[in-house]
Amino acid sequence: MITSPVIEMISFKLSISLLPCGKVGIDIMRRLITILLLVSSGCFLPGLNGQTRVGLQETQLRVRDIVIEGNEVTRERIILRELVFARGDTIEKMELLPAFQRSRQNIMNLSLFNFVYLDARHYPGNEIDVIITVQERWYIWPVPIVEYADRNLSSFLESRDWSRINYGLWLKWNNFRGRNEMLTGKMRLGYKEQYALEYTIPNMGKRQNHWFTGGFNFDRQHEVNYKTFDNQPLHYKEYPEYANTRGNAYLSYTYRHKLYTYNKFILSYVNEWVRDTVRMLNPNFFGEGRDSMQYLKFSYEYMYDVRDSKVYPLEGFALKVRAEKYGLGLLKNYPYENALLYGTIFFHHRINNRIYFANATKGRYSLNKALPYSQMKALGYNEFMSGYEYYVIDGSDYFITKYLFKTELLKPRTYTIPFLKMKQFNKIHYAVYFNIFADAGFVYNEYPDPKNTMVNEWQFSVGLGLDLVTYYDQVLRMEYSINRYGLHGLFFHLETPFYRW
Numbered sequence: 001m002i003t004s005p006v007i008e009m010i011s012f013k014l015s016i017s018l019l020p021c022g023k024v025g026i027d028i029m030r031r032l033i034t035i036l037l038l039v040s041s042g043c044f045l046p047g048l049n050g051q052t053r054v055g056l057q058e059t060q061l062r063v064r065d066i067v068i069e070g071n072e073v074t075r076e077r078i079i080l081r082e083l084v085f086a087r088g089d090t091i092e093k094m095e096l097l098p099a100f101q102r103s104r105q106n107i108m109n110l111s112l113f114n115f116v117y118l119d120a121r122h123y124p125g126n127e128i129d130v131i132i133t134v135q136e137r138w139y140i141w142p143v144p145i146v147e148y149a150d151r152n153l154s155s156f157l158e159s160r161d162w163s164r165i166n167y168g169l170w171l172k173w174n175n176f177r178g179r180n181e182m183l184t185g186k187m188r189l190g191y192k193e194q195y196a197l198e199y200t201i202p203n204m205g206k207r208q209n210h211w212f213t214g215g216f217n218f219d220r221q222h223e224v225n226y227k228t229f230d231n232q233p234l235h236y237k238e239y240p241e242y243a244n245t246r247g248n249a250y251l252s253y254t255y256r257h258k259l260y261t262y263n264k265f266i267l268s269y270v271n272e273w274v275r276d277t278v279r280m281l282n283p284n285f286f287g288e289g290r291d292s293m294q295y296l297k298f299s300y301e302y303m304y305d306v307r308d309s310k311v312y313p314l315e316g317f318a319l320k321v322r323a324e325k326y327g328l329g330l331l332k333n334y335p336y337e338n339a340l341l342y343g344t345i346f347f348h349h350r351i352n353n354r355i356y357f358a359n360a361t362k363g364r365y366s367l368n369k370a371l372p373y374s375q376m377k378a379l380g381y382n383e384f385m386s387g388y389e390y391y392v393i394d395g396s397d398y399f400i401t402k403y404l405f406k407t408e409l410l411k412p413r414t415y416t417i418p419f420l421k422m423k424q425f426n427k428i429h430y431a432v433y434f435n436i437f438a439d440a441g442f443v444y445n446e447y448p449d450p451k452n453t454m455v456n457e458w459q460f461s462v463g464l465g466l467d468l469v470t471y472y473d474q475v476l477r478m479e480y481s482i483n484r485y486g487l488h489g490l491f492f493h494l495e496t497p498f499y500r501w
Contacts, residue, residue, distance in 0.1 A: 056090065056125070056126055058126070059092055059093055059094070060090050060091065060092055060093065060126060061090070061091050061092075061093055061096060061126050061127070061128050062088070062089070062090050062091075062126060062127050062128070063085055063086070063087055063088060063089050063090075063091065063127075063128060063129075063130055064087075064123065064127040064128060064129055065087060065129045065130070066080065066083070066086075066087055066129070066130045066132065067129055067130070067131050067132070068080075068132045068133075068134070069131065069132065069133045069134070070133050070134040070135055070136065071134055071136065072136060073136055073139065073175055073178045074112055074113075074134070074136060074175060074178050074180070075178045075179055077203070077208065078110070078112075078178075078179060078180050078203060078208075079107060079132060079134070081203060081208045082103065082106035082107045082109075082110065082259065083103045083106070083107075084099050084102050084103050084106070084259070085099055085103070085130075096120065100118040100120075103118060104116050104117075104118055105308045105309065106259060107132075107134070108309065109309065109310045110180060111137075111174070111310075111311075111473060112134075112136065112137060112139075112174065112175050112180065113134045113135055113136055113137060114135045114136075114137055114427065114428075114429070114471055114472075115134070115135040115414075115427070115429070116132070116133070116134050116135075117132070117133040117134075118130065118131070118132055118133075119131040119133070135423065135427070136175075137174070137175075137472065138422070138425065139173060139174040139175045139176075140171075140172075140173050140174075141170070141171070141172040141173070141174070142169065142170075142171050165190055165191060166188050166189070166190040166191050166192055167188070167189055167190045168186070168187045168188040168189045168190070168194075169186075169187050170184070170185075170186045170187075170188070171183075171184065171185045171186070172184045179201075179202075179203060180202050180203055181199070181200060181201050181202065182198070182199070182200040183198075183199050183200075184196070184197070184198045184199075184215075185197050185198075188219075191221060191222075191223065192219060192220075192221045193219060193220050193221060193242075194217065194218070194219035195217075195218045195219070196215065196216065196217045196218070196219075197215055197216060198213065198214070198215030198216075199213070199214055199215065200212070200213040201213075202254075202256075208256075209255060209256040209257065209258075210253070210254070210255060210256075211252075211253070211254035211255075211256065211264075212251075212252070212253055212254075213250075213251070213252040213253075213254070214250070214251050214252075215249070215250060216247070216248065216249040216250070217246075217247070217248045217249075218246075218247045218248075219245075219246055220242040220244065220245040220246070221242060221243065221244055222237055222238055222239055222240075222241075222242055222243055223235050223236065223237040223238075223243060224236055224243040224244035224274060224278055226274075226278050226281050226282045226285055226373075227281065227282045227285075227373065228373075228392055228394050228449070228452055229449075229451055229452070230451055230452065230453075231391045231392065231393065231452050231453065231454045232390065232391060232392065233392055236277065236278055236281060238275055238277065241275060242275075243274060243275050243277075243278055244272070244273075244274050244275075244278070245272065245273055245274075246270070246271070246272040246273075247270070247271045247272070248268060248269070248270050248271075249268070249269050250266060250267065250268040250269070251266070251267050252264060252265060252266040252267075253265050260304055260305055260306050261302075261303070261304050262301070262302070262303040262304075262305075263300075263301070263302055263303075264299075264300070264301040264302075264303070265298075265299070265300055265301075266297075266298070266299040266300075266301070267296070267297075267298055267299075268296070268297045268298075268299070269294075269295075269296055269297075270293075270294065270295055270296075270297065271292075271293075271294040272286075272292065272293050272294070272374070273291055273292035273293070274286070274291055274292075275291070276291060278291075279291045282373055284372055284373050285372060285373050285374055286372050286373075286374060287335070287336065287371075287372035287373075288335070290372075293334060293372075293374070294331055294334065295326055295327055295328075295331055295334040295336075296326075296327065296328045296330055296331060297324060297325065297326050297327075297328075298324070298325045298328060299322060299323065299324045299325075300322070300323050301320070301321070301322040301323075302319075302320070302321045302322075303318070303319070303320050304317075304318065304319045304320075305318040305319075305320075306318070307346065307348060308348075310496075311469070311473045311475065311496055312467070312469045312475055312496070312497065313346070313348045313358070314348055314350060314356050314358075315348050315349065315350050315356075316346075316348050317345075317346065317347055317348070318344075318345070318346040319344070319345055319346075320342075320343070320344040320345075320346075320501075321341075321342065321343050321344075322340075322341075322342040322343075323339070323340070323341050323342075324339065324340040324341075324342075325338075325339050326338045326339070326340070326375075336368060336371060336372065336375070337368070338366060338367055338368035338371065338375075339366075339367045339368075340364060340365070340366050340367075341364070341365045342362070342363070342364050343362065343363050344360070344361070344362040344363075344501050345359075345360070345361045345362075346358075346359075346360050346498065347359045347360075353408075354407050354408040354411075355405065355406070355407050355408075356404075356405070356406045356407075356408075356433075357403075357404070357405055357406075358402075358403070358404040358406065359401065359402065359403050359404075360401070360402045360498050360501065361399075361400070361401040361402075362383060362399075362400050362401075362501055363397075363398065363399040363400075364378070364397055364398050364399075365397050366396040366397055368396070369396045369446040369447070370446070370447065371396055373394070376394040376395060376396060376445070377392070377394060378392075378393050378394055378395045378396075378397075378398040378443045379392070379393045379398055379400060379441055379443055379459075380392030380393055382500040382501070383398075383400055383500070383501060385400060385402075385439040385440075385441050385459060385460075385461055385483070386402075386437060386439050386461050386463055386465075386479055386481040386491065387439070387461030387462075387463060387481035387482055387483035387487065387488070387489075387491075388454075388459065388461065388483055389491050391454060393441075393443040393452070393454045393455055393459070394443070394445060394452070394455065395443035395444050395445035395448075395455055395456075396444060396445065396446065397443070397444040398441065398442065398443040398444065399441060399442045400439070400440070400441040400442075401439070401440050401441070402437060402438075402439050403437060403438045403439075404435045404436070404437045404465075405435060405436045405437075406433045406434065406435035406436075406467075407433065407434050407435075408431065408432075408433055409432045409433060409434050410430070410431055410432035411431060412429055412430070412431040412469075413429065413430065413431070414427055414428065414429045415427070415428055415429075415430070428470060428471045429470065429471050430468065430469065430470040430471070431468075431469045431470075432466065432467065432468055432469075433466070433467045433469070434464070434465070434466055434467075435464070435465045435466075435467065436462075436463075436464055436465075437462065437463055437464075437465060437479075437481075438460070438461070438462045439460060439461045439462075440458065440459070440460040441458075441459045441460070442456075442457070442458050442459070443455050443456070444456060458484075459483065459484055460483070460484050461481050461482060461483040461484065462481065462482060463479050463480050463481030463482060464479070464480050464481075465477060465478065465479040465480075465481075466478045466479075467497075473496060474494075475494075475495065475496050475497060476492075476493075476494055477492070477493040477494075477495075477497070478490070478491075478492055479491045479492075479493070
């Protein structure tokens with residue numbers, strides 16, 4: 001206990017890990033015995049302990065105040081919402097560092113700050129002020145769009161078809177009004193023409209646990225994947241007309257229960273149509289020779305996420321369950337009433353100071369097995385297996401799991417770029433990880449095309465990878481993998497791992 005009246009500043013290193021779980025039971029018993037002894041001796045009565053405030057034990061600290069620095073745009077309440085403690089709370093001394101570590105991770109997962117630091121200023125009587133220092137990101141991004149339209153970077157590098165390039169302008173305003181709101185607008189031209197607008201309002205209500213999102217997408221393109229042949233998508237292209245056009249409008253409500261639990265409800269309207277040539281090339285594109293389809297979709301999603309990072313997690317656990325209902329019986333020209341169930345589990349564990357283990361598993365089950373081609377997308381689209389970047393596997397149900405052992409080649413560090421004056425950009429962080437991985441997956445199709453041999457068969461691959469993790473949520477991955485058919489190669493990915501899962 002600090003008995004000197006002089007104010008002391010103590011900076012805590014946030015890299016200290018949580019205590020081993022085996023000590024939890026002993027610690028609980030010790031606290032129960034301590035509380036019983038204190039109650040029986042009258043130590044909770046006013047005036048019997050002159051060195052601490054009423055009811056405060058020697059092993060405890062009281063949070064007198066929380067001071068936030070560096071938040072020039074972000075409202076204070078947005079940051080306070082992510083803390084695992086509040087003003088006036090009592091914290092065990094031995095739990096202060098884990099509380100700081102978890103709170104820092106929560107704040108970083110907002111994706112509003114490049115750096116977050118937590119310190120404690122100690123006062124007599126076992127009281128502390130918590131000092132939170134943040135460095136805000138740049139929030140307004142009028143970004144020129146120059147991107148490939150293939151399913152992944154490796155597919156584009158294989159085809160080298162420069163007509164499959166998108167260009168345009170993407171306006172993304174993060175932390176709009178300083179309330180963690182997001183306003184996005186997109187005008188994309190080139191291979192895929194798209195116009196989109198979305199507005200998200202989080203942290204509504206007294207407890208800041210209500211989120212609302214609304215938006216629409218309108219996109220069209222001259223080329224469309226109309227069929228899968230030999231486990232690869234076939235393309236039909238038409239000029240000057242558009243081969244495929246799609247409109248989508250949606251509203252969603254999210255209830256955030258406490259810090260790590262989310263319940264999300266989404267109502268969507270989709271209207272899509274194709275040229276007659278596509279319908280003739282594949283009468284099952286929309287099913288039964290249709291050239292258009294419109295439907296309503298209702299989704300419910302449950303998410304529990306206690307990972308240390310949403311960009312590149314190393315420790316923690318996440319569970320995601322989503323149920324979708326197509327049709328809702330309101331639009332007569334949609335004959336494929338269906339319900340889908342998705343389940344995803346993420347597990348990340350630190351083995352020692354530099355070695356980590358991770359597993360990500362996802363599955364989908366569809367009640368209706370006789371679906372049109374446009375709704376049979378399984379692996380190779382949003383979820384793909386390493387070593388199968390050039391292929392797609394279509395079906396109603398699928399399962400995929402990934403296992404990784406990774407070692408930290410270059411620990412996270414920061415570097416200040418001397419010639420950049422803007423503080424939102426001149427200080428970067430980066431780290432490098434080497435990993436060994438193994439993937440396995442299965443896609444079920446009740447009505448398979450015999451020319452697509454990867455369906456209804458277990459697929460697997462192994463390989464080595466190198467990940468560069470840097471600021472503004474960027475991850476560059478380079479992998480060398482080999483699949484069950486002996487096909488191997490070097491593959492590149494520029495995206496957050498498992499982000500689309």
